[in-house]
Amino acid sequence: MGKEDMQLFWGSGSGPCWRAMIALEEKGFGDIEKTHINFSEKGHKGPDVMALNPRGQIPTFKDGDIVVNESMAICLYLEQAYPNNGNKLLPTETKDYAKVLQMAIEAEMNLHMKIIVNCVNYHRITPVDRRDEKTVKSNIKAAKEELAIWEQRVSKSNSDYVCGISFTLVDVVLFTYMAGLVRMGSTLSDFPALKAYYEKLCKRNSIAKSWPPHWKDGEMELDKKCLTDI
């Protein structure tokens, strides 16, 4: 167990992988062994990942003989196992701990469902001629209502971070969804506080260092940009 025994399998542009990578950077483990997995070559179904994670998904993370694969579990594990390394993603004081934990899980559950499952996956899975316009519209509406909740929280925060404390697990989650939105065509123009929050955090060291490499090569193809209405 420890830095020398850690290994992360990750893919460029995956939100869950990025969350694990930001957490690792924040905890001072940015330079552990990292194995880049090529999604188009189905590397996540290859023997190295499958041996550790029979679901064939990434992130796949090991720390010696401990294997943790769910991104939220990786973040919580790092804080539990290495409370004194790097930055604290979960405060120690019970009230703040509760606030961060609640908001991080709330963000993960709601943003995943309302943005990724209902908007992005629907767009990717459903052929153009089978997309139901009514469903698309109501899903975009629900995603915007969700974002309005976070817009309000960020605008009320008395710091650059959503919880008003320090950079926490909530920011790891919220930021990566905001970055995904922008990548997929959202201008965040209805959400000025989230836009400013996103732009500030882009410059944070842990985030800039772990930025998805292929995003630097150019914009997403236009027909994949399914969040232009948000």
Place this chain on the structure above:
Amino acid sequence: MGKEDMQLFWGSGSGPCWRAMIALEEKGFGDIEKTHINFSEKGHKGPDVMALNPRGQIPTFKDGDIVVNESMAICLYLEQAYPNNGNKLLPTETKDYAKVLQMAIEAEMNLHMKIIVNCVNYHRITPVDRRDEKTVKSNIKAAKEELAIWEQRVSKSNSDYVCGISFTLVDVVLFTYMAGLVRMGSTLSDFPALKAYYEKLCKRNSIAKSWPPHWKDGEMELDKKCLTDI
């Protein structure tokens, strides 16, 4: 903070509420103030819940001035704030902690998506004449593949509990999904180890005590039993 300051708003038959209630029982907080919310009267959108949880969802839980609403966050919070009360839902030792945390989040994410979202919600939301037979079949298949993963884990466990340690957070999650499956018509006949696991845990004190009251009044109406093929 403490037993006297706790309050839970809950609804009968809600998996997330039941998970919070089992965790409270296990931690020795079974007799805190509990407010039963009637879903059909939209009590979860009433002022008491909305004041604490603007999403208007239950469980809604408070401990003094600390509010935690996501069921997974409630369980993790109780363990963090009251490590020495009742039974430990998360082991202290790092390796076991990592195993339980990973499996609990893995269970929550996958069982929620594959059973509740793709099977139950699809059935509830989509009118009979608009249900796509191919989608229904492929969702049932995916749910069964997910259950096969847990069948194997339970059958390989060297205790009555899925992690092979003691009753943990993974059991809180897994058991409630199994109970939901049975309630909605599954016989679990393809999953003998899960069936035996379910039947044993039904008798556990924390579970029997928090059993959804209206489930005791009789079976679910036949047209709502959407999991008879599992």
